[in-house]
Amino acid sequence: MRETLRHFQTNAAALFQKLWETLTAEERQSLQNACESKCKRRSLIERGLVTEEGELFGRVLREWLLERG
Numbered sequence: 001m002r003e004t005l006r007h008f009q010t011n012a013a014a015l016f017q018k019l020w021e022t023l024t025a026e027e028r029q030s031l032q033n034a035c036e037s038k039c040k041r042r043s044l045i046e047r048g049l050v051t052e053e054g055e056l057f058g059r060v061l062r063e064w065l066l067e068r069g
């Protein structure tokens with residue numbers, strides 16, 4: 001189970017990095033800020049990174065963003 005989770009997180013990190021590179025500086029900052037407060041940026045909601053309620057889509061994304069600093 002741990003190996004499967006580690007594999008998932010590694011794959012997710014690679015996908016998040018590719019997606020990160022397509023974001024504007026403002027979108028990146030909004031996504032980072034979403035770790036602390038709600039985000040209503042439409043472009044991030046449309047990409048599925050943020051929910052309609054302004055929350056980050058998932059815990060794996062939050063952890064990845066927090067690791068980025």
